[in-house]
Amino acid sequence: MSKKNNKFQKRLEAMTDDKGIVQHSDLHVPNPKYDYSIDDQARALIIKTRTDPSNKILNLYLDYLIDAKRNDGWFNNYKTEHGKWEARNGKQEDSGDLQDCYGRTIWALAELLGKDCLGSSKQKKVRTLFFDSLEMTENLQFPMSKALASIGLSKYLAKSKNDSVKSANLQLVCQLQADYHKHSDKDWKGFSTEYTYCGPRLAQAMILAGQSLTRPDLTEIGKQSLHFLIKHTIPNKFFRAIGNKGWFQKGSVPSLLHEQSIEAGVMAEACVDAGLDKQAQIAFSWFHGNNSINHDMRSQHNSIYDAITETGVNKNQGAESIISYLMACSKMQ
Template sequence: MNVSVCLPMGHLDRMTDSAGLIQHAIYSIPRRESGYTTDDNARALRLCVRLWGQDPDDRMLERAACYLSFLEHARCPVRGFHNFLSYQRDWLDAGGTGDCQGQAVLALAEVLGSKMPGGFRDLARELLDNVMPALDDLRSLRAQAYVIQAYTHLWQFGVHDIEPLENIARRAADRLAERYHRLQRPNWPWFESQMTYANAVLPHAMFDAAQCWPDEGFLEIAETSLGFLDLVTTTDDVFWPIGNRDWYAHGEEKSLYDQQPVEASTMAAAALAGLQSSGDEKYRVMLLRAYGWFVGQNSLKQPLAELPHGACCDGLHSAGVNRNQGAESTLAYLWAELLKNTFSDVHIESKPRKTVASTVAGS
């Protein structure tokens, strides 16, 4: 089932100029000195392509064209993508970070797996082909997780001639599994010795890997690691993510603040992957609890999302809400809103390891 969702895009449009999506805001006003990142423009591209697929219209197509154009401009002469562009239109890095490559590949997979105009899909494939040599060298676990998600999305939608990406994604899945088995400890079934940011993308990637390669033990890793993350980020039935002030190292106390919107968004997406994999209702509860963080069901009982304009504040400090409404935060909220509105009322039968392409939204 593919439910059309209408999201408020006013703040995203305010943060976007002819070059692309500006990174930070001062309150609700774009902070031009912060420039642009490929990370944010890739996230925006993915969102707009998904929304266009549900309700094709010219305005959404224009947004997608802007963000795809940014990725084309970001391609590095050597390989991969730049990440940081100044407001004066100068690249500030010699080559992008690992996470940037993964986010870009995930967004390009969204385009290539869509029914967007041929030129959009042709450019997405060209950019994917160009970045391929850089993907095998990725060391960031999260970047590798995004590559697994990207391949799974293309596989689910029957995109052909993606064997190089399949090989890279399979090796990435094996590396994540190896890290999980090597780093897990009693009462610590996790991929790293500390939990940091966007934690849920790791079990999410394992759910996706289990769909593609069901006999490799990836599903057990996904279920166990996401269950552990849910345990350490739930207090009194409220989503309480790892704070980025000091993270959460094994054997130490969890950092309670500063809580970031990306944690709630990625948790909702991982919960959806679990729901699609098993049909277990605990994942629906997990998804809605993560979404609730945006609308005041959090440790401070304060909403971060500004619903009429689709904006989101940048996080929760111990003293209150960070009132700046940057790109990453806004996109995290809009993606969580998309997941919640599309799937919270949809019954998904328990059909392990079988994917129906028309229901995919969290990959």
């Protein structure tokens, strides 16, 4: 880990209290009134697993995931500043809202199991949680949820052989393969009629599945999807994220309104896994000022600004933004 990246790691830890990493900030000040999200804990766990597995804060993120497991097999997402699980409307979340959370949680657990950095008792607990949760892959309905879970299963298979994991992963990516063939044509390479939040994850999932399952046809789909996204987001020498106000609809052009920081990190990660080092560097350099407004997205507080908006930079510096930067850093190195 470079000294510069270590500053961002310290910032990540500073945004973490006894419940987990705080989801949102007012400018650079974390505000627990906005609740905690399992998505942030899972991604923070991935970062620490890759870069600093002996850090005790890893167990804090892990405990959030363990405590989030529900009787119906899903994982709760939001925890209030008072430590209670609830949705934004004050009620327990519906399973349809928790599928992406499930995918990220499975991914984080898979990476952690591959590192073997826990004590035997905790390692056994994580392994049990991972395999007890595996059957829920059959209930995933959305391409992104399937992709996130598949990335985790591919990570697991890269380190260990297991027929149950292989079968679950194959089921997920075959569904994604069918979605791709259903919606793609000569002018559109996608798994539905739109690309929205973190679109390159879909391509990344297919690329990693192709490698872990020895299925070149899946890898090819992933590369086709990724090259399509690169064509529309790196037309010149800088990355322009698909804006979250309108996204990218089939038959149209990508929205240019409101570029979220996470999009640059996800694109960089996907390009690394595809062996596209030049494009990965371009996407990653978005954080350093090689973007549509030539603005460094790293703040003086060793955090990351949330977005480029129609009026300039969104100066809030939430968990997702610094996490996306550090996840990309862990791949770029």
